[in-house]
Amino acid sequence: xxxxxxxxxxxxxxxxxxxxxxxxxxxxxxxxxxxxxxxxxxxxxxxxxxxxxxxxxxxxxxxxxxxxxxxxxxxxxxxxxxxxxxxxxxxxxxxxxxxxxxxxxxxxxxxxxxxxxxxxxxxxxxxxxxxxxxxxxxxxxxxxxxxxxxxxxxxxxxxxxxxxxxxxxxxxxxxxxxxxxxxxxxxxxxxxxxxxxxxxxxxxxxxxxxxxxxxxxxxxxxxxxxxxxxxxxxxxxxxxxxxxxxxxxxxxxxxxxxxxxxxxxxxxxxxxxxxxxxxxxxxxxxxxxxxxxxxxxxxxxxxxxxxxxxxxxxxxxxxxxxxxxxxxxxxxxxxxxxxxxxxxxxxxxxx
Amino acid sequence: xxxxxxxxxxxxxxxxxxxxxxxxxxxxxxxxxxxxxxxxxxxxxxxxxxxxxxxxxxxxxxxxxxxxxxxxxxxxxxxxxxxxxxxxxxxxxxxxxxxxxxxxxxxxxxxxxxxxxxxxxxxxxxxxxxxxxxxxxxxxxxxxxxxxxxxxxxxxxxxxxxxxxxxxxxxxxxxxxxxxxxxxxxxxxxxxxxxxxxxxxxxxxxxxxxxxxxxxxxxxxxxxxxxxxxxxxxxxxxxxxxxxxxxxxxxxxxxxxxxxxxxxxxxxxxxxxxxxxxxxxxxxxxxx
Amino acid sequence: xxxxxxxxxxxxxxxxxxxxxxxxxxxxxxxxxxxxxxxxxxxxxxxxxxxxxxxxxxxxxxxxxxxxxxxxxxxxxxxxxxxxxxxxxxxxxxxxxxxxxxxxxxxxxxxxxxxxxxxxxxxxxxxxxxxxxxxxxx
Ligand code: SF4
Ligand code: SF4
Ligand code: SF4
Ligand code: SF4
Ligand code: FES
Numbered sequence: 039x040x041x042x043x044x045x046x047x048x049x050x051x052x053x054x055x056x057x058x059x060x061x062x063x064x065x066x067x068x069x070x071x072x073x074x075x076x077x078x079x080x081x082x083x084x085x086x087x088x089x090x091x092x093x094x095x096x097x098x099x100x101x102x103x104x105x106x107x108x109x110x111x112x113x114x115x116x117x118x119x120x121x122x123x124x125x126x127x128x129x130x131x132x133x134x135x136x137x138x139x140x141x142x143x144x145x146x147x148x149x150x151x152x153x154x155x156x157x158x159x160x161x162x163x164x165x166x167x168x169x170x171x172x173x174x175x176x177x178x179x180x181x182x183x184x185x186x187x188x189x190x191x192x193x194x195x196x197x198x199x200x201x202x203x204x205x206x207x208x209x210x211x212x213x214x215x216x217x218x219x220x221x222x223x224x225x226x227x228x229x230x231x232x233x234x235x236x237x238x239x240x241x242x243x244x245x246x247x248x249x250x251x252x253x254x255x256x257x258x259x260x261x262x263x264x265x266x267x268x269x270x271x272x273x274x275x276x277x278x279x280x281x282x283x284x285x286x287x288x289x290x291x292x293x294x295x296x297x298x299x300x301x302x303x304x305x306x307x308x309x310x311x312x313x314x315x316x317x318x319x320x321x322x323x324x325x326x327x328x329x330x331x332x333x334x335x336x337x338x339x340x341x342x343x344x345x346x347x348x349x350x351x352x353x354x355x356x357x358x359x360x361x362x363x364x365x366x367x368x369x370x371x372x373x374x375x376x377x378x379x380x381x382x383x384x385x386x387x388x389x
Numbered sequence: 390x391x392x393x394x395x396x397x398x399x400x401x402x403x404x405x406x407x408x409x410x411x412x413x414x415x416x417x418x419x420x421x422x423x424x425x426x427x428x429x430x431x432x433x434x435x436x437x438x439x440x441x442x443x444x445x446x447x448x449x450x451x452x453x454x455x456x457x458x459x460x461x462x463x464x465x466x467x468x469x470x471x472x473x474x475x476x477x478x479x480x481x482x483x484x485x486x487x488x489x490x491x492x493x494x495x496x497x498x499x500x501x502x503x504x505x506x507x508x509x510x511x512x513x514x515x516x517x518x519x520x521x522x523x524x525x526x527x528x529x530x531x532x533x534x535x536x537x538x539x540x541x542x543x544x545x546x547x548x549x550x551x552x553x554x555x556x557x558x559x560x561x562x563x564x565x566x567x568x569x570x571x572x573x574x575x576x577x578x579x580x581x582x583x584x585x586x587x588x589x590x591x592x593x594x595x596x597x598x599x600x601x602x603x604x605x606x607x608x609x610x611x612x613x614x615x616x617x618x619x620x621x622x623x624x625x626x627x628x629x630x631x632x633x634x635x636x637x638x639x640x641x642x643x644x645x646x647x648x649x650x651x652x653x654x655x656x657x658x659x660x661x662x663x664x665x666x667x668x669x670x671x672x673x674x675x676x677x
Numbered sequence: 678x679x680x681x682x683x684x685x686x687x688x689x690x691x692x693x694x695x696x697x698x699x700x701x702x703x704x705x706x707x708x709x710x711x712x713x714x715x716x717x718x719x720x721x722x723x724x725x726x727x728x729x730x731x732x733x734x735x736x737x738x739x740x741x742x743x744x745x746x747x748x749x750x751x752x753x754x755x756x757x758x759x760x761x762x763x764x765x766x767x768x769x770x771x772x773x774x775x776x777x778x779x780x781x782x783x784x785x786x787x788x789x790x791x792x793x794x795x796x797x798x799x800x801x802x803x804x805x806x807x808x809x810x811x812x813x814x815x
Contacts, residue, residue, distance in 0.1 A: 675765075
């Protein structure tokens with residue numbers, strides 16, 4: 039079932055969704071776009087390439103409160119923070135980011151240990167995927183195609199959207215999406231021509247190249263294992279790295295967090311906040327010992343986690359090629375160039 | 390006069406090759422190729438053969454003085470410095486983090502540097518009003534003369550015209566955007582502390598979560614730590630993924646310090662940093 | 678109800694704190710709004726103390742040290758003068774009312790001056806009203 043509406047009707051669609059629950063969609067901010075909870079239907083803006091912070095924050099916010107407590111009182115009086123979620127609509131997510139949710143699911147529910155916060159947010163949310171605009175050139179930083187993700191890949195979305203000039207086409211992908219669409223009165227049925235355009239567009243997405251040809255995951259994992267101890271290699275790779283938190287914070291598949299008790303006077307909250315393996319104190323132990331004191335050790339962890347350990351443990355690369363880390367790195371460290379460097383022209387061909 | 394970036398690049402390569410070849414230095418901190426033309430990277434040349442990877446263009450904003458403290462004391466280093474970067478080196482010498490005799494400064498006289506995101510020329514924001522390095526051993530090109538010099542404080546006009554309510558609202562809005570990635574402190578040549586105050590837990594100066602109050606504490610204290618030391622390279626603001634204009638606050642503090650203490654940061658290796666110094670006749674008016 | 682401000686005083690052990698003692702023993706009257714913390718020297722004051730005090734709800738902060746030249750450690754207050762001048766500027770640039778932070782040199786024999794400064798500062802803070810800009814709301 040392919041439906042359509044026009045871009046100028048977007049506020050109406052947004053308003054209809056806001057009536058049904060919480061709408062999270064890209065809006066334009068000073069530095070670029072970000073997903074935010076929408077309070078004014080006119081804020082939703084689909085003329086964007088991709089957001090600064092990935093949409094992982096819809097399921098795994100930078101700060102999540104767990105328990106509120108009072109110091110000096112019994113732990114029995116501490117109150118867990120309940121998540122009371124309205125149905126949520128995550129609107130306008132690029133295919134590579136949609137893919138990231140499946141990778142994150144491995145950690146937050148897939149291994150059998152379920153993170154209730156992630157899980158509840160996931161269940162409450164309907165995802166509106168949104169194809170990249172293939173008329174514009176791919177951003178130099180991104181490489182999702184290299185990792186087998188099409189620029190118009192509907193996989194993982196509940197409803198998938200393609201924009202053709204001022205028409206927005208919406209296709210139902212899952213039963214969850216179907217149920218939602220059935221309750222929306224105004225997107226109209228698309229014409230036969232539009233259906234063809236949509237299907238062609240999805241197919242074309244797999245030919246929309248971003249930087250390199252495809253990769254063999256096993257080979258990459260092997261190469262990284264073989265150079266783990268090559269500190270000259272890693273030192274060179276990390277010569278420019280500042281060891282900041284940009285790359286991990288903007289990344290859709292970085293999931294590390296720290297649990298902290300933040301107390302003011304006697305009122306406290308135990309909450310989790312994002313942490314990053316690139317921070318100096320990430321591995322600092324209570325004894326004062328820090329097993330990763332050098333920048334190269336931290337950058338090696340970041341790259342190998344995604345391109346080696348993760349492949350060995352779960353069979354997939356923990357990276358979707360969205361290009362955010364490269365785009366926002368203050369010194370332009372490009373994760374895929376590191377992969378290239380590591381595997382030295384054995385299996386890839388530069389486009 | 391037009392800056393020839395290509396010419397600077399050639400000279401940088403020649404000097405780097407010579408210094409490494411003659412073993413005068415063990416590393417050269419320069420600029421190298423990134424994933425495309427607009428995105429060069431800081432680059433460390435260790436062998437004469439590395440020198441071919443060196444580039445220089447209008448996007449080479451990075452302040453390479455940032456990397457000096459990373460190498461063990463006594464390492465002989467040649468470092469490419471633009472005007473503001475040379476001030477960072479001077480400031481680091483004042484603070485005894487590096488020694489003058491361990492360094493070979495490859496000075497780059499240049500203007501017209503650009504922001505790779507917006508392609509706008511950022512001289513007014515970052516050069517501290519200078520186009521020629523303050524200190525150098527070898528100059529890679531001719532000194533810039535005749536080019537209109539903007540005062541480093543010109544960009545403050547709009548901010549200075551705000552009253553205190555507007556100022557508070559302005560910074561609240563900006564600090565609330567902060568995601569606490571700490572790229573600002575990590576890009577800053579003067580932020581070399583380990584641990585940084587904000588990472589300390591005993592005492593804990595500010596919460597780790599990115600809320601208004603922790604953000605305020607982090608930024609105000611960082612501005613304070615940079616008072617009299619910030620050399621106006623603008624790296625903190627350029628590194629920020631959410632474009633918080635930290636440079637405005639740093640410049641405002643720098644201007645106040647210059648007015649009060651009669652000295653700008655990083656202008657002479659004979660100076661002492663303003664806040665680890667005093668004059669008996671400093672005025673009590675500072676406190677009014 | 679009239680507004681009774683909370684004022685943090687940070688006083689050096691050798692001069693201002695002793696001056697405050699003197700004000701007490703000579704039974705000088707001054708407002709009760711000041712809570713004094715004693716430090717060994719005005720140069721021991723980390724500027725973050727002041728930011729933090731405002732965050733935790735202080736309506737004003739008063740720092741007291743020996744007169745320049747009289748510091749027990751010779752030069753402590755000369756460093757502090759520069760440092761606290763910067764603190765004052767930073768508060769002002771961030772948009773906080775600059776009258777909420779004050780530094781005074783008060784010697785051990787100036788019980789009178791201590792009482793006067795506290796009275797005057799308390800009046801000033803009362804006029805400024807509650808400090809809400811930095812205060813952390815829960
Ligand atoms: S790779 Fe870039 S973004 Fe990541 S820590 Fe290093 S400098 Fe920061
Ligand atoms: S505070 Fe910013 S402008 Fe100042 S030296 Fe540090 S990075 Fe440069
Ligand atoms: S903010 Fe202050 S403590 Fe932290 S690194 Fe910078 S100068 Fe050091
Ligand atoms: S770089 Fe920007 S977002 Fe990151 S900590 Fe600094 S001000 Fe905050
Ligand atoms: S001891 Fe009083 S100010 Fe130093």
